[in-house]
Amino acid sequence: MSLIDAAREVRENAYAPYSHFKVGAAVRGRSGAIYAGCNVENVAYPEGTCAEAGAIAAMVAAGETEITEVAVIADSPAPVPPCGGCRQKLAEFGRHDVPVTLATTEGKTMETTVGDLLPGRFEVAHMDRT
Structure with a gap:
């Protein structure tokens, strides 16, 4: 199964009764395994979970830490x-340089990278006082 297919499949399980905006995400770990997540809303909006966060949590729960x-x-x-x-x-x-594919259910795609999505990202080195 491709990464986008995994994201498309898990998107169907999203819990989005308020926005009705279902999102699916999938990440590939260093091992090659695919981890998927969908958005999970809550009536108290800030308490919901994004699809990307769910996929990352599944990866970490499986023992991997590199996308x-x-x-x-x-x-x-x-x-x-x-x-x-x-x-x-x-x-x-x-x-x-990790590749990121953003897609619509109709087949439009946009290719980018983690670095392009977040230039000037906050890193552990910012906390190093030595």
């Missing part, structure tokens, strides 16, 4: 990029 590829899909007129928080989450586990 080598990302795919995100939604039913929208144009490919939807990850929110700011998810960009930082992707940057935590993916190098600058």
